[in-house]
Amino acid sequence: MPNRSRLTEFAGLPVVEFTGWDTLRDDFGLAMYWARNRREPHTGHPRRYDRLFEAVAAPGSVAWRLRMESPSYGSGSNSPIETLGQYLDRFTEFVAPAEVAALIVGSMEGDAEAMPSDEVRDRLIGLAPKLTAVRSLFFGEILQEENEISWIEHGDLAPLLAAFPSLEAFTVRGGSAGLRLRIAEHRALRSLTVQSGALRPEVVRDVCASVLPGLERLELWPGSREYGGDSTPEDLSPVLSGTAFPRLRHLGLRNAEGVDDWIPALAGAPVLPSLATLDLSLGTLTDEGARVLLDAPAFRALKRLDLHHHYLSEETAERVRAEFTRAGVEVDVSGPQEADVDEYDGVRHVHRYSAVSE
Incomplete structure (x- = not known):
């Protein structure tokens, strides 16, 4: 799943992490402690940093990951030797900042x-x-093992985009409670992604009210209602009407616990005929939602329909695959899921979960 492993490629570039002094100290400290206590060299430490040095020599050839780890207890000291400000200053000292693209x-x-x-x-x-050369930015690449997605807190990120007027692609993960993203105007932005375990209606309305005349790709993760992800098609109506982003060609409503509720609104949406791709993956799609997909001719004008990670019956999944393929639509119905069923107080309960949840 997207929040269970770090990206190895971003914006079409291989990812290289700018290593913090604390991590370097731990790495070499572990190697020396091992040699002293085991009376032999460690086979994996210190790690090789050739790739980092190669990236420093050609900063625009990679996507740079900025990440700081806590010092490990037992490798010499558990007190940090580098602050956030020092780490970022060191990054722009050693890596030519005007060449960084992602x-x-x-x-x-x-x-x-x-x-x-x-x-x-x-x-x-x-x-x-x-x-000045940054064109792609991912803010908040935090894994599930580090923090649950609905617990990652952000504030107003609109000023961040304003500071990078040449930015073409922006992704943020998290921000269930405080995230704001009403962008006054950004003429360069082509792609906007908001990954959330619970996307609040206010954030959806922020996005819809943003002035993004060049936007071609929009991806939102409605998430779980239980955690506050109670946005509805009405909140997204400026996008569905086709008026918010006239150049939009890709719409993603991913990781939606109630994706069946979005499909009828999409079926009659004026924006649908202008879309090339529609992504409803990672959610809880059932046969009920699939019937609307099959019955509405407008969906057959898409070039690609992504439904992977779903709760379709085997028969319905095959029908979706066959009919959309016959219509010339590339369709993905991989990743079938099984609902959890339990019974208490004589009532049968069926539970379906989106892919990225708690």
């Missing part, structure tokens, strides 16, 4: 649960005049 921002200061999102945002804004 950035991934992961957990900082080794504590993803308390990621200082506003501080990281503000420091990136301060560095933006140096990072």
